[in-house]
Amino acid sequence: MIYCDKQTRILVQGATGNQGAFHIDLMNQYARSVGGAGVVAGVTPGKGGREVHGVPVYDTVREAQAAHDTDASVIFVPAGAAADSIMEAADSGIGTIVAITEHIPVHDVMRAVAYARSCGSAVIGPNCPGLLSPGECRLGIMPSPLFTRGPVGVISRSGTLTYEVVDELTRAGIGQSTVVGIGGDPVIGETFVDCIEKFSKDSYTKAVILIGEVGGALEIEGAEAALSLDLPLVAYIAGVSAPKEKRMGHAGAIIEGGEGDALSKIQRLEAMGITVVARPSELPQKISELL
Amino acid sequence: MKLLEYEAKKVFSTFGIPIPPSILITSAREASAACKKIGGSAVLKAQVDVGGRGKAGGILMATADDAEAVATELFQKKIKGLPVKEVLVEGRLPIQKEYFVSIVIDRSTRSPVILFAESGGVEIEVTAGERPDAVRSAHVSPLFQEVPGFILRYLTRGCEKEIMPVISSLYRAFREKDALLAEINPLVVTPSGVLAADAKLIIDDNALARQGITGNRDLTEREAEAESHGFSYVELDGSIGVIGNGAGLTMATLDLIAHHKGAAANFLDVGGGAGSDRVLHAVRLVASVPTVKVIIVNLLGGITRCDEVARGIIAAGVSQQVIVRLAGTNEAEGRALLEGAGYRMLDTMEEAVAAAVLEASS
Numbered sequence: 001m002i003y004c005d006k007q008t009r010i011l012v013q014g015a016t017g018n019q020g021a022f023h024i025d026l027m028n029q030y031a032r033s034v035g036g037a038g039v040v041a042g043v044t045p046g047k048g049g050r051e052v053h054g055v056p057v058y059d060t061v062r063e064a065q066a067a068h069d070t071d072a073s074v075i076f077v078p079a080g081a082a083a084d085s086i087m088e089a090a091d092s093g094i095g096t097i098v099a100i101t102e103h104i105p106v107h108d109v110m111r112a113v114a115y116a117r118s119c120g121s122a123v124i125g126p127n128c129p130g131l132l133s134p135g136e137c138r139l140g141i142m143p144s145p146l147f148t149r150g151p152v153g154v155i156s157r158s159g160t161l162t163y164e165v166v167d168e169l170t171r172a173g174i175g176q177s178t179v180v181g182i183g184g185d186p187v188i189g190e191t192f193v194d195c196i197e198k199f200s201k202d203s204y205t206k207a208v209i210l211i212g213e214v215g216g217a218l219e220i221e222g223a224e225a226a227l228s229l230d231l232p233l234v235a236y237i238a239g240v241s242a243p244k245e246k247r248m249g250h251a252g253a254i255i256e257g258g259e260g261d262a263l264s265k266i267q268r269l270e271a272m273g274i275t276v277v278a279r280p281s282e283l284p285q286k287i288s289e290l291l
Numbered sequence: 292m293k294l295l296e297y298e299a300k301k302v303f304s305t306f307g308i309p310i311p312p313s314i315l316i317t318s319a320r321e322a323s324a325a326c327k328k329i330g331g332s333a334v335l336k337a338q339v340d341v342g343g344r345g346k347a348g349g350i351l352m353a354t355a356d357d358a359e360a361v362a363t364e365l366f367q368k369k370i371k372g373l374p375v376k377e378v379l380v381e382g383r384l385p386i387q388k389e390y391f392v393s394i395v396i397d398r399s400t401r402s403p404v405i406l407f408a409e410s411g412g413v414e415i416e417v418t419a420g421e422r423p424d425a426v427r428s429a430h431v432s433p434l435f436q437e438v439p440g441f442i443l444r445y446l447t448r449g450c451e452k453e454i455m456p457v458i459s460s461l462y463r464a465f466r467e468k469d470a471l472l473a474e475i476n477p478l479v480v481t482p483s484g485v486l487a488a489d490a491k492l493i494i495d496d497n498a499l500a501r502q503g504i505t506g507n508r509d510l511t512e513r514e515a516e517a518e519s520h521g522f523s524y525v526e527l528d529g530s531i532g533v534i535g536n537g538a539g540l541t542m543a544t545l546d547l548i549a550h551h552k553g554a555a556a557n558f559l560d561v562g563g564g565a566g567s568d569r570v571l572h573a574v575r576l577v578a579s580v581p582t583v584k585v586i587i588v589n590l591l592g593g594i595t596r597c598d599e600v601a602r603g604i605i606a607a608g609v610s611q612q613v614i615v616r617l618a619g620t621n622e623a624e625g626r627a628l629l630e631g632a633g634y635r636m637l638d639t640m641e642e643a644v645a646a647a648v649l650e651a652s653s
Contacts, residue, residue, distance in 0.1 A: 019594075079497065105498035106396060107469050110433035113401050118434070129593070143593040143619055158539020159563070160591040164640065167591075167618065184538055186471075187401050213539055216398040238542040241549035243525060262546075278550060280543060281641055 014076035015042025083108035123189025150175015156211035172284035192222025322362035469498030529554025553648030570603025592619025
């Protein structure tokens, strides 16, 4: 598994909001069922001293960190303040920062991710469901009943489509090591490449499923990394029939060396020798051939 | 949201970028006076948001004498399907040289990148393809407030010294206006200095509120209604209405429809945690498109609860057949409600899509 396991001590930022409180409860139910550390502290500015489902809440990450020495933070803070929360977590030395929040302005994301990386922290997301290592740790909002432990790593830009694929895998008797939702925004922290590098060093993971979408070239870069690291990979790219993404003028086309549409992405992956399935339901069969 | 040329120029000008003298007109009657005011000889530019506007006939030359006739022609045109409501009357420039400068976000490096080329104009992509070394580029760390001098010197080496402050100002506009793209193509050199002869600015939709922009006018009426409910919504030209939760799952549903040789009329992503009320609005919105013959609802409940979805579908009570695939949280309750009300439930996304395609073709 990558990024998180039973030992991972979790902080939740935005702990007292609806989503934060709801998922503290779910993450800790999961932690109890697998014997993991779970959520040990929460942060909401101005709400220090409270408890949420038995978890102590602090005003600042520094205070929470001084008392609990957490390894990972899950952020449910609203879009206007979420980038600041990412930087606050990084500044306190938290190594893995999962930003669930959607609609954060992209300039804020670029700044927060650049700062976090300069601190040596990994940001997952934003606009992502987080990750789940079955039997070990639920670090985010993924619906754990669909998951089962096993040798397949999953990396995805999508949320519910990931659940669909995990459901198909579990029904086919194929378990997962870690499932990572890296987020659907134009700028994200950890990319396919970062996850593939980590999976290639993980002894539990034997093969990886990459679930991509239209836009950008991150899938191509991820596949190149998998090939160079000798990590077996199957890909599915959503959006073949989606209307062409609004092009970012001339510069976007020059930078991305193509239009980032699903079909050209699939063709580039296939030219590299990667198996790309046309339907999510074909994934269990194709991945089992690589195990 | 994309700004029109004249709006982008106004913004650039507030950041100190020189722009040509111009007057915006909304009727052909104003053309002749506008032309005289800016010096007699002018370029009339249709303010429409399309690429290749010049080639499509959206840019015409005029003098004070024929300006009204030329403007009349322009206002009657459709440029790549878009009507012309506003025309920018701009002074003709004695161009000595053209440059291309553009700032965009590079997803791979998670940072802005500045592109600069010595030959501007519409063929810049061709130039970039044939002579990649003709386009200079430099990434700027998002932690920098300004473009550092060494980057400006690198990009503009051998060029007029007036180019540097333009790039510096364009970067400030890019940052402060929350832009996804800020572009001047061409940036022209004239005897009296450099000028932005064209301008593009796209604002991040997630930052419209703090930029003081209300209402994204890139949206159609239905798209705007969808946005007011927090949905993403796109119209296509088939006959199957598609509702999903999450962009990836919705797109995958669309792809499966195409795989089964069907065609979607539209698709709507309800987002996470939709209650019955939101589902009701989603179903009615999708059903309101006259070409929709059948609707497929494909939802995976995580935060979203299937019983809430079922109540929303039933309450919407639309005339088209609704084929439903629900899985996840409270699935059994949702299924019982829908089956009780006579709705067709299928177990997998594949089965639901196949059924919808069959229904649409009958």
